[in-house]
Amino acid sequence: MTTTRRAFLATSSAALALPFLNTRSIAAENIxxxxxxxxxxNNIWVYAMQTALQPALDKLLAxxxxxxxxxxxxxxxxxxxxxxxxxxxxxxxxxxxxxxGTVWEGSAMPLQNVTYFTPFANADHNVTIDIFDKLTDELPxxxxxxxxxNMVHLSSxxxxxxxxxxxxxxxxxxxxxxxxxxxxxxxANWLADTGxxxxxxxxTTYYTDIQTGVSEGTLSFASGIQPTRVYEVAPHLTxxxxxxxxxxxxAVNKRFFDNLPEPVQTALKEAGRITSRAHGDYITxxxxxxxxxxxxxxxxxxxMATAERERWAATLPDVARPxxxxxxxxxxxxxxxxxxxxxxxxxxxxxxxxxxx
Numbered sequence: 486m487t488t489t490r491r492a493f494l495a496t497s498s499a500a501l502a503l504p505f506l507n508t509r510s511i512a513a514e515n516i517x518x519x520x521x522x523x524x525x526x527n528n529i530w531v532y533a534m535q536t537a538l539q540p541a542l543d544k545l546l547a548x549x550x551x552x553x554x555x556x557x558x559x560x561x562x563x564x565x566x567x568x569x570x571x572x573x574x575x576x577x578x579x580x581x582x583x584x585x586g587t588v589w590e591g592s593a594m595p596l597q598n599v600t601y602f603t604p605f606a607n608a609d610h611n612v613t614i615d616i617f618d619k620l621t622d623e624l625p626x627x628x629x630x631x632x633x634x635n636m637v638h639l640s641s642x643x644x645x646x647x648x649x650x651x652x653x654x655x656x657x658x659x660x661x662x663x664x665x666x667x668x669x670x671x672x673a674n675w676l677a678d679t680g681x682x683x684x685x686x687x688x689t690t691y692y693t694d695i696q697t698g699v700s701e702g703t704l705s706f707a708s709g710i711q712p713t714r715v716y717e718v719a720p721h722l723t724x725x726x727x728x729x730x731x732x733x734x735x736a737v738n739k740r741f742f743d744n745l746p747e748p749v750q751t752a753l754k755e756a757g758r759i760t761s762r763a764h765g766d767y768i769t770x771x772x773x774x775x776x777x778x779x780x781x782x783x784x785x786x787x788x789m790a791t792a793e794r795e796r797w798a799a800t801l802p803d804v805a806r807p808x809x810x811x812x813x814x815x816x817x818x819x820x821x822x823x824x825x826x827x828x829x830x831x832x833x834x835x836x837x838x839x840x841x842x
Contacts, residue, residue, distance in 0.1 A: 513546075513554040516749065521560030522584040523568040529708050529768055530584055530642045531561060534735060537763035538582075538640070541756035546749065553749050571733070576635045581741045584642065587630075587733040591671075594630045595812050596819050600730045601671040602808040603820060605798040605835035607827055608646035610729040611765040616826045617641040617731045618761050624822050626815040636736040639757030642764065644706045645772045647672065647727035650715055651702025652695065654787060655723040658797040667691050667703035674804040675704060675727055679797070691715045708768060711775030716784045724788045725797065726835065735760060791835075798836035805838045817842045 520539070522531045539557050546553050566574040566583075572590050575583040587597035600606065600613065607613060621627045621638045631638045649655055649666065662680030667690075673683035684700040688709050694700045695718040702719045703710075704727065710716055735757060742750060780786060789797075809816045824839045 513551050514746070515554050515556055516745065517556045517558060518582060519558045519560060519580045520582040521565050521574070521580040523563045523566055523571050523574075523586070524584065525562040529644075529764075529771060530586070530732060532767050533640075533760045533764040534582075534584065535559070535561065538735065538756050538760040541759040542752055545752040545755055549748060549752065553746060553752075572634060572636075575736050575738055578738045578741065580738075582639070582735065582737045585636065585733045585736045586642075588670075588730070590733075593634065595808070596626055596630050596815060597731065597733065598671065598808075599816070599819050599823055600728060602674070602805045603823070603834075603838040604647075604675045604727045604801075604804070605794065606728045606824070606838070607832050607834065608726045608728050609832075610643050610645045610768050612827075612830060612832065613643045613729040613731055614641045614761050614765045616823065617643070617734075618758065620819070620822055620826065621734070624819065626818050631734075631736060632739060635739045637739050637742045638734045638736050639754065640735040640760040640764065642732045642734055643768070644730045644732055645708050645768050646724075646729050647675075647704050647706050648725050649702055649704055649723045650710055650719040651721050651723070652719055653701065654721045654785070655725075656787070656789070657793045658800055664702070665700045667694055667700045667705075672704050672727075675801065677802050677804060678800055688713050688715075692718055695719050706772075707775040707779070708771045711771075711779055716779045716782060720784055722779075722784055722786045724786065726789065726794055795835045798834075801836070803838075809842075 520534065522534065524531045526532055526535045542555060546555065560580060565579055568586060569589055571583065571585045572593060574580055575585055587594045588601065591598055618641050621631070621641070651666065655661060658679055665682045665684050666676065667686040668676050668683035669685050669687060676683045684694065686694050686700065686703070688705070691703045691705065692713055692715050695702060695715065703715065737753065745753070805820065809820070821839055821842060824834070824837065827834060
């Protein structure tokens with residue numbers, strides 16, 4: 486074989502091999518992700534997972550060159566775990582990414598429940614999302630609440646503002662004296678020293694409780710009240726402004742996250758931020774539609790006067806104190822940081838729960 490022929494064959498072989506070599510070099514590494522929740526995808530805390538988080542990560546990875554791709558294995562609607570097991574499901578890797586309701590984790594993740602112990606602070610759910618995305622990234626005490634549970638926080642989940650839906654009109658805190666209102670869990674504190682009796686319950690029981698006289702109304706939020714039609718038996722809404730509550734977050738199992746390639750970690754964190762914005766937009770849409778429907782059905786809406794809101798807040802004992810005492814300096818740091826963020830946004834709570842700290 487002549488040198489010229491050998492050179493030709495070598496060149497030809499390399500040229501023939503090139504498409505196969507290129508195919509191997511550009512083929513995406515596929516990552517299988519188990520994603521799930523205790524609630525269905527039409528729920529305000531889950532909707533954005535399927536409609537924002539998943540497509541956002543897919544797009545970010547594709548836009549970065551397609552070196553990585555994801556196969557999503559969906560486990561929504563409680564198919565793998567129920568609402569009391571959200572923390573354990575993500576912590577233990579039952580799912581890789583999931584909704585975690587910290588509101589149900591007062592013992593394991595107490596600092597995440599700060600808004601429930603500081604009512605009358607802020608009614609804007611988008612502000613709540615922005616603040617807790619920021620503080621969870623920047624405040625070691627809040628971040629540790631997740632990492633200590635083998636989780637990485639991706640996106641904040643919140644409620645729209647809690648108000649009072651009742652069978653009677655409310656103009657002042659005096660109007661709830663000797664009344665009974667559904668106020669489960671920590672929200673019962675918002676009735677302390679008002680003369681009103683808190684009644685345990687849940688969105689699924691409020692209608693029957695009010696209809697049968699067990700209670701005369703409830704502390705709740707529009708996106709929860711409208712689907713359960715509670716406004717039919719509690720036709721008076723008073724915008725008291727207990728506030729938007731930080732409910733929990735979308736989180737990823739930390740061991741799973743730490744083993745992801747760095748570009749995928751970065752994209753997943755960014756997808757979480759995109760999801761926060763989508764979550765806020767969805768709550769705005771849901772609450773706007775809910776109020777339109779409920780008012781058309783006869784719901785009477787009253788805005789409580791600022792002075793009366795402040796008087797209600799002042800009537801309460803220091804409901805933050807037991808939580809602060811139980812959780813020490815870390816809790817104080819979280820409250821101070823939360824109220825500093827409100828102040829930076831020119832939001833003045835009806836009561837300053839940082840006094841004396």
